[in-house]
Structure formats: C-alpha cells, structure tokens
Amino acid sequence: MELEDRFWWIEAGEIQDPRHSACVHVNVHARMSDYKKLKGYAWKWFRHACGQGDISSRDKIILWAITERHRAASFSCRDSFSYLGKMTGLSRGSVRKAIDSLQKHKYIWLVPEWERRVIKKSLGATRKHILLVGLGYLIEKEER
Numbered sequence: 001m002e003l004e005d006r007f008w009w010i011e012a013g014e015i016q017d018p019r020h021s022a023c024v025h026v027n028v029h030a031r032m033s034d035y036k037k038l039k040g041y042a043w044k045w046f047r048h049a050c051g052q053g054d055i056s057s058r059d060k061i062i063l064w065a066i067t068e069r070h071r072a073a074s075f076s077c078r079d080s081f082s083y084l085g086k087m088t089g090l091s092r093g094s095v096r097k098a099i100d101s102l103q104k105h106k107y108i109w110l111v112p113e114w115e116r117r118v119i120k121k122s123l124g125a126t127r128k129h130i131l132l133v134g135l136g137y138l139i140e141k142e143e144r
Contacts, residue, residue: 006113007074007075007076007113007129008111009022009023009024009075009076009109009111009129009131010023010024010025010026010029010074010075011023011024011025011026012025012026015136018134018136018137018140019134019137020106020133020134021133021134021136021137022108022109022111022131022132022133022134022135022136023136024075024135024136024139025136025140028136028139028140028143029075031139031143032072032075032139033072035072038070038072038139039070041135041138041139041142042067042070042132042135043067044138044142045067045132045134045135045138046063046064046067048138049063049107050063054105055101055102055105055107056098056101058090058094058097058098058101059098059101059102059105059107061088061090061098062084062088062090062095062098062099062102063098063102063107063108064088065079065084065087065088066079066084066108066130066132067132068087069084069087070132074129075131075135075136076111076129076130076131077129077130078127078128078129078130079130081095081096081099082095099130106133107132107133108130108131108132108133109130109131109133110128110129110130110131111128111129111131112127112128112129113127113128113129
C-alpha cells in the first residue's frame, strides 16, 4: 500500500491553500527523515500557535501533548484522548473539549486513517489521526 493511500493527507499533487491545510506534500515528508529536524519544525509551529492568544491554557496543554506525540511516519498524532488525558493530567472530557476548540480555531484536523478528505468532529472507535494545520507549509517555507 502506497504511503499516500494509507495516509491520504500526504499528497503527491498540489495542496490547495497550504497555510490552512494539514496536508503535507510527499517531498516534504521525504525530506523529514531526520526526526530531530521534523520535531524542531513541529515545536516552532507549536510556539507560533500558542502565541496567537485565541486558545485557552487547557487547549495549549493538549496542543503541547499532540506536538510531543507527533510522528514522522504519518505526520500525525494517533494517541487516544484517554492517553492524552493521562499525559496531561486532564480528564477525557477536558481533552475532548480541547480537541473541539482546537478544531474550531483551525489548529488541528481530526481525521480517519482510511477515508479520504473527511474531517469530523467525532470519530468514535475509528482509527483517528490528529494533524497539525500549516506544519507542511511551515516546513516548505523554512526549507526554501
């Protein structure tokens, strides 16, 4: 199975409005084989997001956990809300509220692995990924 088939947000074609998209071009993905370099970009993205001032402290701590658990292979965080809660000391309900808020403010996408172009508020037991909106854009901009 091709990478783009399993993780539909890793695209070979042109990404429409990359600044507001969580999609990543395959060339960016390929250049990020150095995990330390990718994490550096993810933390730069995080600092910028936290500096915007439109998200609460609860949202920032969950965004921190998502950024910390961001994976290079999938360009996503696949952890359950329960795990993120254990990681941060927040209840699963608080994590859910933070995820909803971060989606509303367009910092993250919550997407199913196998369906193309579906962004949902709730995915239930479906294998889900949390994507960072604009990370691919930041990497492309910095790598030029």
